[in-house]
Amino acid sequence: MVLRDVTFDVAIIGAGPAGLAVLSALNGKLSVCVIDAHSWLTEWRGRFAALDIKFLRSESSANPDVFHSGVSEFAMRTGRRLPEFKWRTGRTLPETGLPESRLFEEFCDYLSSSLAHEFVVGTVTSVERATGGYDLTLDTKKVVRARHVVFALGAPGPPNVPEPWKLGPRVVHSSDWRRLGLDCVSSRDAVLVIGGGLSAAQAALKAARKGAKVALCSRRPLATRRFDLPENWPKRGRARLFEFYGTPLAQRAAWVDRERGGGTVPPSYLRELAGVRRVVDVVSEVDATLRVTFHGATEPFDATRVVLATGTTRNCARIPLVRDLVRAFDLPVLDGLPLVDETLRWGHERFTVVGALATLQVGPDAANLTGARRAAEICADDLGVYDIVDEPPRRLPHSNNKFDVLLGDDDDDDDDDSEEGSS
Ligand SMILES: Cc1cc2nc3c(=O)[nH]c(=O)nc-3n(C[C@H](O)[C@H](O)[C@H](O)COP(=O)(O)OP(=O)(O)OC[C@H]3O[C@@H](n4cnc5c(N)ncnc54)[C@H](O)[C@@H]3O)c2cc1C
Incomplete structure (x- = not known):
């Protein structure tokens, strides 16, 4: 049965940080349904708990909130302090320390609960065209109808299992x-x-x-x-990001690999x-x-x-849902990744891809929090709702600079590039 006979403006498949960033960027202006088999950030929390990770590796400004300072404001409001971030020049930036995992997760709980959406539990197993949009069928047999679909599925392929290993109980x-x-x-x-x-x-x-x-x-x-990634990518690596956009699509995956290194x-x-x-x-x-x-x-x-701990493969055709989509909608794939356009649209459908799967247009940090938020901003802009965001003003769309959304509010060329590792 189609869910309550509603057609959502947007269905976001995947309730990880990348899906949350899209929800935040849409900012309540569209009706949104989020679909995942588990609650918000279950994968993230599971990985952090299993490996006992106490702090994020990225600064607090890297988070899924379209208002970049969300985590530090939340920390202040809830009486917590972020560790100070020390620079070689001796300056300290009190609000850019690495956030505790627990604080980050609490902030994401707060963010997701404050943004209007319908959460539907289940795994999407197929997407088909339907009147006015698409029908997304879940493993629970539920069907969600939406005009636009955002794929925030996480890793771009299955885990990498090198020779001679075979996964097993041990x-x-x-x-x-x-x-x-x-x-x-x-x-x-x-x-x-x-x-x-x-x-x-x-x-x-x-x-x-x-x-x-x-x-x-x-x-x-x-x-x-x-x-x-290279420090503070892409804020102070803007020139590199523009270099990425200047790189032909056929060479981008290799460019990203070089940039990320091992x-x-x-x-x-x-x-x-x-x-x-x-x-x-x-x-x-x-x-x-x-x-x-x-x-x-x-x-x-x-x-x-x-x-x-050998990473994941980059082969989206090995993700069953993606493989089926590629076949059904004749979607382009390059170097194992969805070949999306500059607005992160995939093929001629109303499909947007974010997260690691959008690497060919987002760049080396596509799988990270900064890339997730940039992708979310591009998606919101494409859907015509990004201009309701009144902060930061420099990133308002339609300024004839297609790279505007790449510039963060704290994008400051005066900053010293040479920070010292503080973690
Ligand atoms: C241990 C670890 C630490 C990290 N630390 C940092 C850090 O400090 N800073 C940073 O910037 N990055 C970090 N990253 C990288 C990145 O931010 C995380 O991997 C992050 O979880 C990626 O978010 P995502 O939403 O793209 O994917 P995920 O968190 O994997 O979420 C994807 C979601 O999609 C759902 N999904 C997939 N297919 C379907 C389907 N068919 N139907 C319904 N739902 C589906 C999954 O269930 C999942 O919930 C870290 C990564 C790891 C592994």
Whole structure:
């Protein structure tokens, strides 16, 4: 049955930060339905809890609220303080510290509860054209009708499982937080963590705190960077962003990979990891007992549990809903990503793509909070409601500069580029 015979202006599929950013940017001007199998930010919360992540890696200004200062205002209003952010010049910016995960999640709860929308529980399994829009069919058999559909589905493909690994009861990918099981690790366990990024570091540290024997194995020595993008992307990386837009579409995925580089960990984690055994090598074989051997000189490791913190693949055709959409609506795909236009529209449909799937038009931070909000602003502008946002005035649309929405309110060229890692 079609949900209460209502046609929503917009259906947002996905209740993660990217979906919330779209809801915030639409700012109550359209009727909106949000669809997800779980409540707001369940994936985010699950990942943060499973890896014991106490602080975000990004500043408080990076958040899903169209009013950028939302988290710091919320912190002040609820009597919390954000850690100060220190700059090499000696200046401190008291409201730009890294927010605590709990504060961020409470803020997102507050934000989602203050924005008008209908939340429908379920997973969208198909989208079909219907009178006046699209019918979205859920696994619960419910049907939601909407004039415009926003896809905020998260990762651009399934988890990356490198050779020779096969997922199983004792070999788990870090994104599978429901099965990660690090809470149950004990001093009897030997945990091998594969990967060179922050999730790998967090998994190794958590297992070590539980008293397990831990080895963290990466192909190259761990690289350190405060954020997983060049500092303050794209605020002070505007020139790079314009370079991104100047790059032909066919070269953008490669450009993004170069810009993001491989996995990195913030400096503070590197210090914490001093007590964890680190292996720079490549796994060659693993047997049924979970004895792991390496290509290089590393001694074999007898694991009881393996965590693959190896990121996700970029292959949207392996997301069943996306694969079916591509076929049904003849939607273009390039380098495993939806080939959306500058307004993030996909094909000739009233479809908008945000989050990591919109990388070809949003750039290297598409999967992060800053990129999610930029995409949301572009979407709201495209739907004709962004001009009701009275803050910040510099980003009002229709100023003949199609890159306007790329400029944040605190986009300040006078700022010193050389901040010091504070996490
Ligand atoms: C451990 C970790 C820490 C991170 N920390 C930061 C940070 O500090 N700062 C930062 O900027 N970025 C950070 N990121 C990156 C990024 O912000 C997060 O991954 C964020 O969750 C991405 O938001 P999203 O909404 O795009 O995707 P998700 O949070 O994955 O949400 C997607 C939602 O879509 C739903 N969905 C998918 N398909 C369907 C369907 N067919 N029907 C209905 N619902 C569907 C899913 O259930 C999910 O709820 C971090 C990522 C990780 C993994």
